[in-house]
Amino acid sequence: SMEYKLQPFIMLQRHTLNLLQEKDAEDIFVNPVSDEEAPDYKDIIKHPMCFSVMRNKVDTHRYKTMEAFEADFKLIIHNCCMYNAKDTVFYREALLLKEEGMEIIKDAKLIAEKVG
Numbered sequence: 058s059m060e061y062k063l064q065p066f067i068m069l070q071r072h073t074l075n076l077l078q079e080k081d082a083e084d085i086f087v088n089p090v091s092d093e094e095a096p097d098y099k100d101i102i103k104h105p106m107c108f109s110v111m112r113n114k115v116d117t118h119r120y121k122t123m124e125a126f127e128a129d130f131k132l133i134i135h136n137c138c139m140y141n142a143k144d145t146v147f148y149r150e151a152l153l154l155k156e157e158g159m160e161i162i163k164d165a166k167l168i169a170e171k172v173g
């Protein structure tokens with residue numbers, strides 16, 4: 058059935074997410090930014106995103122394409138660069154993660170065409 062056909066795609070997304078999360082050495086992108094850490098975060102960032110939310114969306118089949126998966130990854134980076142000043146560790150970590158992450162996603166999109 059379609060359900061079993063989707064499994065390779067879900068496995069590919071889980072594997073890709075694991076590779077992305079490995080690049081977040083300090084685990085700053087894993088969980089939602091808390092009110093304690095950043096009291097004004099919700100005033101500034103209207104669409105929060107993090108790896109744990111992405112994992113839940115993968116597991117509940119919310120990403121129909123790798124482009125939709127990629128869009129949430131880019132949202133994580135964008136939010137971090139909007140909220141944190143350019144001279145912060147967070148901002149620099151986001152730029153690094155973007156460089157490494159987009160290579161990982163490029164490979165995943167090529168594989169997605171195959172398991173498609």
Ligand SMILES: CCOC(=O)c1ccc2c(c1)NC(=O)[C@@H](C)N2
Binds near residue numbers: 085086090095141147
């Ligand atoms: C222990 C203090 O932690 C933080 O202040 C903090 C912890 C995690 C964060 C964050 C801030 N800001 C962010 O934009 C995203 C990347 N994550």
